[in-house]
Amino acid sequence: MDGYHRLAEELAASIAGEVRFDAGSRALYANDASNYRQPPIGVTIPRSVEDIVAIHRICQAHGLPILSRGAGTSLSGETVNHAVVIDHSKYLDRVVNIDTVNRRVTVEAGAINDKVNQALAPYGLVFPPDPSTHEWCTIGGNVGNNSCGVHSVQAQCHGHGPRTCDNVQALDILTYDGVRMTLKDGYREEEIDAILAAGGRQGEIFDRLRRLRDAYAERIRQAYPQVEHMPRRVSGYNLDDLLPERGFNLASALCGTEGTCMTVLHATLKLTENVSHRTLVVVGFDSVEEAGDHVPLIVETRPIALEAIDKRLLEHEIRQHMHETALQRMPRGDAYLLVEYGGSDADATCREARELIEGLRNAGSRIVDYRIVDDPAQATALWEVRKAGLGATAFPPPERTPHWPGWEDSAVPPERVGDYVRDLKGLYRKYGYVGAFYGHFGQGCVHSRIDFDLQSEEGIATYRRFVEEAADLVVSHGGSLSGEHGDGQARGELLERMYGPELTEAFREFKRIWDPQWKMNPGKVIDPYRLDENLRMIDYTPWQVETAFTFPDDERSFARVAFRCVGVGKCRSDNGTMCPSYMVTREEKHSTRGRARLLFEMMNGELITDGWQSDEVRESLDLCLACKGCVNDCPVNVDMATYKAEFLSHYYGPGRHRRPLFHYAYGFIDRWSRLASKVPALVNFVSGAPWVSAATKRLVSMPPQRRAPRYAPETFQEWFARRPEVNAHAPAVMLWADTFSNHFYPETAQAATEVLEAAGYRVILPPVGLCCGRPLYDFGMLGHAKAYLERVMTALDAPLAAGTPIIGFEPSCITVFRDELVNLFPDDPRARRLSDNSLMLSEFLMQRAGNYRPPCLPRKALVHGHCHHKSMLHLEAEKALLEAMGLDVEWLDAGCCGMSGSFGYERDKYEVSMAIGERILLPRVREAEPQTLVVTSGFSCRQQIADATPRRALHVAEVLRLAFDEGHDTTPDVPPERGLERRRVQAQRRANRRAAVVAGALAALGWHRGARR
Template sequence: MSTSSTTTTAASPFVLLPSSHARYNERFPAAADLEQALRQKIRGEVRFDDTSRALYATDASNYRHIPIGLVLPLDEADVIATVEICRHFKAPLLSRGGGTSLSGQGCNFAVILDFSKYMNKMGPVDPVTRTVHVQPGIVLDRVREAAEKFALTYAPDPATHSRCTIGGMIGNNSCGIHALMGGKTVDNIHSLDILLYDGTRMTVGPTTEAELTAHIAAGGRIGQIYAELKRLRDTYSALVREKFPNIPRRVSGFNLDELLPENHFNVARALVGSEGTCAVILGATLNLVQSPQFRTLVGVGFEDVFIAADHVPLVLTHKPIGLEGMDRLLLDALRRKQKALADLPLLPEGRGFLLVEFGGATQAEADERAATLALSLQTITPTRIYTKPEAARVWAIRESGLGATAFIPGIPTGWEGWEDAAVDPTQLGSYLRSIVALMQEYGYHSPMYGHFGQGCVHMRISFDLETEKGILDFREFMDRAADIALAHGGSLSGEHGDGQARGALLPKMFGPELMDAFRAFKRLWDPANRLNPNKMIDGHEIHEDLRLGADYNPWQPKTHFAFAEDNGSFPAATLRCVGVGACRKADAGTMCPSFMATGEELHSTRGRAHLLWELMQGEVLPKQWKNEQVRESLDLCLSCKACKSECPVSVDMATYKAEFLAHHYEGAHRPLSHYAFGRIDLWAHIASFAPRLVNAINNAPGIRGLIKSLLHIHPNRTFPRFAKPFTSEPRPAQPTGNADVFLWADTFNNYFHPSTMRAAYQVLTGAGFRISLPQHHLCCGRPLYDFGLLNNAREYLLKVLTALAPQLDAGTPIVVLEPSCASVFRDELTNLLPNDPRAAKLRSQTFLLSEFLVRYAPDYEPPQISEKIVVHGHCHHKATMTMADELKLLRATGAEVKLLDSGCCGMAGPFGFEKDKFDLSQKLGERVLLPAVRANTEAIIVSDGFSCCEQITQNTTSRPKHLAEVLAQPSQQ
């Protein structure tokens, strides 16, 4: 959103800009005809619906522009056709990478080309020339993985390396941690295949004088381009040498310095960092560099971040391949968000830190370089040399920076804007002191972290972007901060580009003559100004088109959940998403399983959060809670809760989904499956009186098919078999005098897998505890959340709290075997009943079996096991608790234990049973879990989650075991 008036204040020379709300609901006049023309020619996907437009309305910046439409090209032919059709309709175009741009260059009122779904291929790595050709949509980590097979790498590696695309990196001139080793993106481009808005295709790269002369002599559009580039070089070369700061991280402006003779008139590199304003990239040939196969990381602690910055020049004399810095505020942010708590103690003592990485041809060489640095600093400050596993954990702290500092409970939100300036490393300490003094003037605060070795420091400053005064202060601060950076010989941008965040400041840095040169460079490539218009050059103002703004007034609906950390506001909860796109990774972790399966922004945590935020604005997406397109986007959310822990700002899509569905179906008919799956505890309780009969009925050929048809269950799924519940079994008398523990009889283990309950009972009594069980049927209501049956869920929880009153009053530990049920008591319980003191008690008294044994039975010794153990962690276990205690117990058996990085199993309660989700469920299971189970037929497969076990047993011959069953078996040696 933008601001809403044109008033000024005495404190600021800037004005609030007129609101741009009116154009948000306007469409490109010929949008319908443009869409139809595209659909006739494009073999990929064309999307002009409101949902897609809302989905791509913002990137990771402060800005918001509703696009005209979206094209996902299948190949180059699609791109060429899209440009041709847009040219016919005079429609602007924006090439978008991973959507993680922080300066606003990734959103515009344009037709957006998203290459990430289809144009993400790469050719073979050539280890001789050290090059590889790629399409623009390929993710950086895929390139690095291929290059590492030859001990090569692509040097620039921003923190978003698991999801940023090469096309986006070229657009922004990205850098990252190891740019110290191999330079920025501009330094690692061999050539570019480009398409201009007028249809001209070119392959550009370094150009000899003879080649330049030949191009000009050939005439035509290409000849004109080279002639004008030569004129720009000859006219402005002296000024470029004078005005372009000679620092490692000058990213601002167009790269006219690459046209200088000493830089081989490299047209490809001149286009790097042009943010899609000059050409559409069809492909790129990248230069690869030697990748040190042996690396050692050193942590160095200082009294504060300024002193850490002062020591950067000294550390650089030791020739590290990476040199990062961060301050205590980043660590404080992680502590407040309960993230990386086990990793933070790895850092040496201090309030400012440098992370220094060395590479070598051997581990001994890398270690020696690290030891030399540590020795040189031993009389100055504490250091720590890390093992390889420790180094990975420490790097994760640094890479969490942007997300970890963007949203911190209890602290004003940090925003981008002045998050990217760079100076010469020798000036870094002075620059940081000056910027912090300026922030203090305005009452701002921000953690600091980034690429200290190249003088580039990132910040998330607590700008007020919701009031007139706050916005004018923000604009004034930006102007004064620019003066400070330039006074230190710096660049306005050191990595993220100019876009809209810093475009208006470029005249300060380069002066009027070079700005004329920049405009001429832009007009040369894009005379019609149709490629990402109003970015960088002659762009919109820094405080225009804000996502928030002085007129930000979202719908504030009444909600079932408290959203306490978001001040009770659902819009504030959805605003947590700052667009860093960690949910778009596809190689590790759990978040976001549906995106891993489909590759669709619509099915990412970020995409869903953006849609829900847009829904609260009521400008693009209609019908509020009744919006069917938003429901469809949430339909493939598996409610795995991984985003709650893996998302750096803890977006909790499972909760948002439950809240949305609760309102979506208010006063409306629900599918029968909601009641069948959501109230499974009721049906299981009824079936428990005659489980064999119910199983026989369920599996009778005619009845089985009818039930599956009525409930939309896939034909390949089999019904879990009911069993006689454990709570109805006779149990031996227990000795008195032992400590009490309450064993929760969850629906899944009690009515389907009573052997697990039996095993847990044996383990707990064997460990010396006296066990009590529920006296009547109780259920936490876990399946109810999948369907937004929140009124029922509240009733279930109140019933549980009443039944457990004696245990809660006595402080009795409550052991829960099913991780998803434990997560209800750890998470949803206090969110639904925030003011009930009993809820807080139950939350604090709930333990998984592993947690309980480690905490309350420190002398417990598990049986000795000789078999290999392969562990699949339940999503809720990893998201709301930790696997550490479970792994500790399993390793104490003496067995070889492997924890799979298998993400979500794909079953996710009722999700995997549904007919229209079966294929996606199977795809997720086959990603890691099921192949790993089949490859370990002799191993013990440990999986505590009922759904996970169902996915395994319905797709393999293995019978997984719960931790309780493993601990209850006799020792094998």
């Protein structure tokens, strides 16, 4: 990028935002969610509208193209280009004004769709278009793509159309040549005359647009379907909005232009009343095309959503163990329509649901089965089945052949959707393709990812032939190439098949009016790149690598691992667990997608050329907390914690980068803890002494604000060894005494022991010195990790062969056995036995312990799920256990606590660690009433809470013991941890007494001071 250094310097000197022209940043923005890849010239991240104006001015002076980008979730290639990228999403995300009287909201282009609706919720208003990415997509992206979504039908019920263009009142825009203007949703002819009279660039634009309208008006009327007949016509420019009968609506006309005409600065959106109650009806049919045949009849009942899913999609989800509980609640059928009614009256929406079924039966419809769902939680779970379409179909089992976009959102008039699906299925058969069908059938939009071969010349030639024939097919049904995702590069060159050469020339003139220099996202929509060039997989020639992990779900190939991410961007959401560092930094490189894309570019070798030694990749992975939230939250189950461990094992390989000292300090915490347990009081004194503590913290890169965890005066294993055997003839269970519970929180393991014994089991322990090696993964010390696991498998082989359950209470340790173990040793039967037989305490009690009935504890509880527990082990058993105890539980959706093993103990990560904790978890803990239990199963989570709040969190084992421990204090205003603290004090006193006995014995032997000469 030597030729652009001067440009980068000029931009950096002119804007308050950020300018990034380095290889890593270019790699991050070279891909979106489409099949295409185009590295940008560089990336700018403006902080203000003034920054955007400056970027346009400087790029125009250099004659360089511009690409506006929001969340980068395009499936058609419109958010990648060889251009200067403007990323609006980090800073320009404000809701500027809410006008409840006129039902309008004005937002910046980077405002997130869901955040806008959250701001509107107190007023009972909503912006209806909600694409499946609504939790993280931006309004600027909605405008650029002319997005719709599941509930855009709701807008039609209020007199608006379903597309973003139908719900925009005004756009504040900037042209490439620096002209800023606010364009509204209609102009009278006299207003146009006044603007022309004023002259200038705006007058010129209006004049040329009116001339364009007049020249093509009749052809536009003939070619453009009316929105009431074809609601999802998204392809092409909205030239019909220029017509007099549409009011010369420039705000609408510029929606769906995909950044090819201008840059959106602000959008003023039309709002509708939100519904306060919803009822979902799931109707089963014999086939998806038969479901499509029923759409016209159902549309007449005015639902607020009407979606379809087919049998193939359900099979994909079943095989991938997705939404298992929700799928069990689906009625019978091989395809389904999800019909939702909304309103202010629950009785009314339920009545509409029942009337729908009655109406279908009266019409002679062949319904296989149905289910009416009025419970919001159950309805949400069923909607997740539909929303999972993209993720479930990306790498579907059993073959796991990649399925790609490319013909994923065509649309037809709703009354034609059944016939269109039949014909499209026939086209699939002709080309030997497969793909699930789902989508917005209520508006005729059909989604489908297809198993195109995009990695060979022959496969791409077949792909082109298919798409050309599919374009002719959808046009023959009076439909649109795109019903939601836009044209971009995937469909731009097909527009002439839909509109003919005359209107294609009108599109070209429309762009030229706004962008005469042809510098706004060139090569997209009009005069586009070919649909079969810039395909990222045809140029993917990864180098061959040897890895410690085997990646069995990715054909044992890291090259395949590197393209697992499909770019949908869910990791940019504020909900769920992934990705905690992105949630507080808002940096693409700290999202799961950003890291995955950098690994792809590392394997590709064009932009990132130093492979495993890449500092760009290491820097991106540095703030990965290895929380494994992505394994569960990511639609395609990217496992960034494992990828990070693999990368670091090579980055710090022999003869390469030198490991920092803290890798050894934290990675081998089990070894240091065994040594410390010999003299815990001395270690605690030294670590707590200010002058020693400060020096030690500097040595191991611990932040000065952190307190080192205190070693218990007596380890759990010592406590266990000195007590008599209980339940000698009962079935045995092995309690996994992990390093943290053994050395720092032995009371947790003691409580688990007593709980299991009270349940009628004989508790045994593994040999002293065993450790799962969890901290080693954080630093990529995989050789040591494998050695640890070899020792564990050898030591536990006999009890596992005898069927003895291995019960743990630290989620990260059980996750090693359930996940990393089989990834490192996929062909070792011992690994499979240990993986299958390792359980959390709650899992064992609720799933394996017969008719176990826990004691009751009528308390309130604030429960935070450890990341590994949520993502890998899941919380169903924990939830069932606490519910059976009679606890009044509030489950926090707080994501990660921010500590995450050693992450929070590293000096340069302390601020991020605390910012993550302060998002939700720590404030809620501080707000909790003193008598409310604070419960979490992870050592890291308990340490974060102990460091940052006055509370001490309890493990579920301790909660169980509280329930049947006669000595615990049940006074309502007494914190429940007081009784547990009393146990710790008692343990300290016992240790002191033992130390006094030893000292007395030594004195009796003459080892007192001065006895030896």
